[in-house]
Amino acid sequence: MTRVIIVRHGQSTYNIERRIQGRTDVSTLTDKGRSDASKVGKALSNIVFNAIYSSPLNRAKTTAEIIRGELVDKSAVHQISDNLIEVDLPLWAGMLSSDVKDKFPEDYQTWKKRPQEFKMVINDAQGTREYFPVLALYAQAKQFWQEILSRHQGETILIVAHNGINRALISTALGIPASGYHGLQQSNCNISVLNFSGGLGDPVQLESMNQTQHLGDALPSLRPNHQGFRLLLVRHGETEWNRQGKFQGQIDVPLNDNGRGQAAKAGEFLQDVAFDFAFSSTMARPKETAEIILKHHAGIDLQLLDGLREISHGTWEGKFESEIEAGFPGELERWRNVPAEVQMPEGENLQQVRERAVVAWEAILKAAEENNFQTGLVVAHDATNKTLLCHILGLSLENFWNFRQGNGAVSVIDYPDGASGSPVLQAMNITSHLGGVLDKTAAGAL
Secondary structure, eight states: OEEEEEEEOOOBHHHHHTBOOTTOOOOOBOHHHHHHHHHHHHHTTTOOOSEEEEOSSHHHHHHHHHHHHHOSOOOSOEEEOGGGSOOOOTTTTTSBHHHHHHHOHHHHHHHHHOGGGOOEEEEETTEEEEEOHHHHHHHHHHHHHHHHHHHSTTOEEEEEEOHHHHHHHHHHHHTOOGGGGGGBOOOTTOEEEEEESSSBTBOEEEEEEEEOGGGTOSSOOOOTTOOSEEEEEEEOOOBHHHHHTBOOTTSOOOBOHHHHHHHHHHHHHTTTSOOSEEEEESSHHHHHHHHHHGGGSTTOOEEEEGGGSOOOOGGGTTOBHHHHHHHSTTHHHHHHHOGGGOOOTTSOOHHHHHHHHHHHHHHHHHHHHHTTOOEEEEEEOHHHHHHHHHHHTTOOGGGGGGBOOOTTOEEEEEETTOTTSOOEEEEEEEOGGGTSSSOOSOOOOO
C-alpha cells in the first residue's frame, strides 16, 4: 500500500483579502498560516515520510518547509513538482472574488455550477485560444499520480499544495469527474489521507478527508453565503462481531464496551455542535451510538428510519470470512473487487441498499428544509454510509470500497443551497477523537 497524505497550504494574505490566487505568487503566509503549518507538522511528526512534494508557489512551499521542520524523522527530501501548481485562472488572478462575480456574472455561474464547461479566452503569444482551467487541472493531477505512484510503491509520501489541485488529486484518484470539482472541500492546513494499492486506476481508499481538528477546529467551517444545512453522518461504535471479524449485516448485534466508549468520545467531540434534529437506523448499534451522542443535547428527539439499516448479508451473516470462502468459493473476492455485481445469498445487493438508503436520506433532507433546521445527526452503518457517500458524490456503486468508515467516525455533508442544491463533502471519516490523524478503529466486518 502507498499512503499519501495531502495538505493544503496555510492561510495566505490573498485568502484573508478574498482574492483569486490561481498561479500568482504574490501572496504570502499570514502569521496564522505559519502557526497552522506548524500544527500540521506536530500532528504528523511521528509519521516517517519517504518523500515530500510541494507546489513551487511560495504559500505551499513554505508550508511544506515548516511541516518538515516539525517532523521527528527529517530524512525525506522536499521536492518541487510543477504538477502541484494551482488551477490557472489568468483573467481573474488577483481580483477580489466579489469583483469577479460582478464583472463576469455568467462565467462565474458556469465556474460554480458547471466547472467542466468553464473556459477562458486567452490572448497570448500563441494567439487567441479557448482554455478550460478545470479540465486542464484534472489532466495535470492525473499526470502527477502517474509519475509519482510508480516511483513510491509501498511508501508514505506527503503532498503540500492548493485548494483546487488537491481537489483534483482526490477526485482523479477516486474517479470523480470534473463536474464534481466543487463537491469536495479543502480547508487551509487540512489533512487528507489516500491509500493506493497500486497505480492510478487500481483500487484506492480515501481513508479521511479535510481533517481540521489539529488546528482546533472540530469541524470545517461553513462556506461563505451558506444558506442551507449541515448533516453529520456517523458510523456506529464497535460491536463484538466487528472485533471478531464476523459479518453481522441485519443481525442486531449491540455495541461492546469499546463501542460505547467510541460513541462517548464521538459525543464529547460533537458536544458543542448545535443539533436541531437527529436520525438513526432502527438497529441497536447505531441507535445506542446516537443516544450516547445525544446525551450532550437535551431536547433532541431521535427519529428512526428503517431505510438506514445495514445491508442484509443473508446466509453470510454470523460467519467469518473463512466460513464464507468455504461455502461460497470466490464470492468474497468478487465482493471486494466488483461489489455492485454481488447478490448476497438470501440477502440484498448494493443497489437495493442504495435505493432504500437514498429514500431515507431524501426524507432527512426534506425534514431539514421544511423545518428550517441547520444541523442534523445521522447515525448508520458501514455499507449504508458508503452507499450514501457514492450517492452524494454522484459515483457508481463500483466506488463502494473507495471510502473508509471507521467505528465512531464522523463525516460532514453540507447543502449550502438547501436540499435542491448540490451537496459538498466537507470532511470524511474523522476519527481524531479516537486517536490521531490515521484511522485506528477496528476495520471489522460489515
